[in-house]
Amino acid sequence: MRDQLEGYLVLAAAAFRQVRRFWLGVHWVAERAVEWSPPVDAAQVANRLAPTVLDNIEAAALAVDDGPRTNPGPWCDRCSYRSLCPASHTQRWEPVYDDYDPDD
């Protein structure tokens, strides 16, 4: 959750350039409470958080550019794509040997 809030903080700092200090808050609606972080200076946002957020965005974009990645596991039994998925074929199907001789 902290990464998400820091992303919002970088966006807020870009939109409100006159603000010098920010607080991150989580609103717990059911409990009618807000939990606040310690203050973060605009310089910390620019020097530390913004580069980290941009690195994370770049990494996410590269992951998308590489194409979807499989994550085989027991859940493959319920997956609608298992007949198309190469990882599922590797994990689930037994190899068939054409040179099988029952008399051996």
Ligand code: SF4
């Ligand atoms: S069958 Fe392939 S796409 Fe489906 S859950 Fe398994 S690894 Fe993922």
